[in-house]
Amino acid sequence: MKKTILIYGLSLAALIMLLKVLQYKYMLMDLSIEVYIGVIAALFTITGVWAGSKLISPKIKTVVVETLSTPFIINEEAVKSTGLSQRELEVLQLMAAGFSNQEIADKIFVSVSTVKSHAAGIFLKLDAKRRTQAILKAKELKIIG
Amino acid sequence: MKKTILIYGLSLAALIMLLKVLQYKYMLMDLSIEVYIGVIAALFTITGVWAGSKLISPKIKTVVVETLSTPFIINEEAVKSTGLSQRELEVLQLMAAGFSNQEIADKIFVSVSTVKSHAAGIFLKLDAKRRTQAILKAKELKIIG
């Protein structure tokens, strides 16, 4: 980017010098002012388009990720290393399934308080701030499917 | 596109006329030629960048990240069928990456309000009640990696 600006500045300086020379040698100003402006305008419009295409950053980043065709096996080792309890793992799976705390509570027949307690434990053990982050980490560790 | 070219042409004509007038009234040419060229150059560079951004098709950067077994390809058809916009897709990906609305807002340089608007659109189009559910559905549809 810096190089682009540099080249741009140098080109401008060079053009000015060129015109200065032409002005003295061939009385450039005798040319119609419309032509004069037109040439400069065209020149810098092109330069502008070029500079713009250089400076404008690409818009879409399509990330292609690999998908395992191999059957998913819950990594028991990973579960142990995190220290997640059975119940926490259960809650985590339901979280990843898109359920709210209330829905999870209803499914496993406990109160929302309990689900929250488990959630807090999950976030602590997976070092996550939010459930979405916890789900992501759990999938990376192959703790959940 | 035609309008763009038309506006561009008219602007150029207007500028030439303006300079003509100035030339007669205030002896514009007495000004240093460097300044003169500089102004026109700057003006048309800006115009060029603007015109370029309009006329040149947006850059699309596709980053391919590894394909171990089954190559994952974002299902363009599925994206279209959901009717998700470019921005919504972007927000969705960041959601799936575990970011909060505030963090997403900071990353794509918009306000939290805007992120929430996109989120609402996502939930509607993916028929989801929560972000975790939206992420799940998006993965099922292979809209995100």
Next chain:
DNA sequence: GAATGATTCGTCCTAAAGTATGAATGCTTT
């Protein structure tokens, strides 16, 4: 028996997420 950890539940509080509504801008298409 005491300590430990898992599970359960509660309250209080703050932060984040989500809903609803309105509105401005700019681009595209008809």
Next chain:
DNA sequence: AAAGCATTCATACTTTAGGACGAATCATTC
């Protein structure tokens, strides 16, 4: 010109999530 869509932002409100306590029960372990 007009209608539609995408993008942006705001305000106000409700709901959900999360943090920070404490505390009870039960089984296992030391």
